[in-house]
């Protein structure tokens with residue numbers, strides 16, 4: 385019964401080319417073929433976005449901000465494709481950014497000397513992490529693509545998003561040395577930074593006052609995402625939206641929507657030190 389219900393939901397979305405003429409029953413047949421894992425299924429799955437799951441980690445206080453508009457656009461565009469989109473709206477959730485002993489339910493391994501890394505790793509294994517963390521980890525676990533949408537704060541992400549990273553991507557779940565970088569536990573998932581800045585593109589160039597924007601991407605894309613195994617897609621950067629014309633802002637939104645239409649065809653960047661510092 386659950387299976388049938390699932391199919392009817394999928395049909396509300398625009399169907400891919402190969403299945404435009406099909407009825408509900410045909411679609412069920414296609415699902416059954418998929419389960420049997422035949423060659424024909426592979427062709428279907430390649431063209432279908434129905435089962436793709438996207439998680440958007442969104443950090444902006446104001447829904448009417450450009451970040452809010454970029455997030456809404458991504459939800460709209462990806463849902464239109466038939467993707468299953470979930471948003472963690474960190475400020476609206478009042479997400480706790482502090483990594484403290486409250487994250488570990490029950491006994492600590494060593495209550496004399498608190499070590500967050502060790503305790504959260506142990507608690508992950510015992511399933512004793514705080515429920516908000518378990519819920520965020522569940523969202524990451526099922527996602528094919530995680531989009532981080534945020535305004536640049538101090539050459540980095542807002543503290544609330546950094547707190548999400550500190551608390552959610554714990555050892556055992558996201559990495560477990562030597563399982564890191566290409567062997568990170570979240571391999572086979574994609575990650576993408578979509579952010580806005582105060583400074584313009586010229587300021588973020590190699591000779592500009594802020595230096596090359598790639599220097600800022602290094603700790604996040606390589607030190608966090610790649611470390612956890614994510615394959616990294618090129619960042620989407622809207623430079624200085626406050627200081628450009630309304631027309632230019634509309635262009636920023638249109639180019640994001642356009643990019644999302646073919647996002648599943650994109651190849652990840654080659655996330656090595658050379659890319660950032662050559």
Ligand code: FAD
Nearest residue numbers: 449450451453535536537538539580581582583625626633
């Ligand atoms: P908003 O001001 O919300 O949006 C810009 C404009 O877009 C607004 O006029 C809005 O009305 C309009 N808009 C919204 N939706 C639409 C739509 N659909 N169509 C057309 N227009 C729309 N910047 C740096 O460069 N480097 C830093 O290190 C840095 N550190 C910072 C640290 C802090 C603590 C803070 C508060 C800011 C910092 N900034 C920095 C600046 C910050 O990055 C920018 O202010 C921010 O990225 C702008 O994005 P926003 O979404 O908040 O813009």
Ligand code: ZN
Nearest residue numbers: 606610655656
């Ligand atoms: Zn890397």
